[in-house]
Amino acid sequence: MSRSDVLVDADWVQARIDDPKVVIVEVDEDTSAYDKNHIKNAVRIDWKQDLQDPVRRDFVDQAGFEKLLSEKGIGNDDTVVLYGGNNNWFASYAYWYFKLYGHQDVKLLDGGRKKWELDSRDLVDGSEVPARPATEYKAKAQDVSIRAFRDDVVAAIGSLNLVDVRSPDEFSGKLLAPAHLPQEQSQRPGHIPTARNIPWSKSANDDGTFKSDDELKELYEGEGVDLAKDTIAYCRIGERSAHSWFVLHELLGQPNVKNYDGSWTEYGSLVGVPIELGAAK
């Protein structure tokens, strides 16, 4: 798989904007952004309402994912192009879901909504929603080779690569959440011992596009990540680490990379697990 199989630019999307077999999907942290405006013919997936179990802390299950995609009019053989705000954090998270449930052809729009806006490209009014006939989508069983759970993470301390992709201030314990969110949180601050702090933002340019493969490889190796070993990425709730998972697994083609979606909101609340404070050593 090459970079162009998983990452497309705005011109690529513009050229296929009316192609019914290419489904453009907006996934935003601010789930109301779509209502304001969006790329023509884009459908919305709400990362909270649509992708989470309504009661337990977990994902929608296989049947739930099938129902969601069927209702959105997405077929198994459609090409799905994801984009969103906040440098594609939640679009990357959704990308990882599509891979988790076995969708074949899924891509990210490089730079997401931000670059599209900064380039002053056209957006249609929020009320203009495409009519896509319902499908009978069939998802595969979850591919847990790309998903880490808390016991995997505890077992990885001191042996596998743990990559904490939060900002340096969250890693050190100075902040408990990304700084656009209130800081009062129930978890303990800090990071998982032996984790390297490689913020997701180092893998992207200011306009939200990904850096080149060479720059990305150099970034991880320069921070002491042995790419020959298995890697687990985490952040606060698993969306920024989905972005770094995309870099490692999809762009750099590293086979053994998992995203820990429980991330710091789970780990920082566990009783008895080791936590380290302070800046990266």
Place this chain on the structure above:
Amino acid sequence: MCGAKAGGPDLAGIDVATETIIQGSVTRDGEPVTGYVRLLDGGGEFTAEVPTSATGQFRFFAAPGTWTLRALVPGATVDRAVVAQRGDLTEVAIAV
């Protein structure tokens, strides 16, 4: 959309005393600008980013210390250094 509002977004429901808030607005010739504001830490590392509201406003919940605000709007990037304190509102007006 209505014009730019002075200062950051409304603080209703926010415990100002326990947070370190940096907020404000981004304007061009007095009119709100649609764009993004990034918060960089004392070492220049990315900490957060928000889109500006329809009235050009933004807000961050930071920690005490020195920060840089970087406004990204079509055709321009503007940096502003700020010092934030806990329980104190840091208001920043950015003209681009």
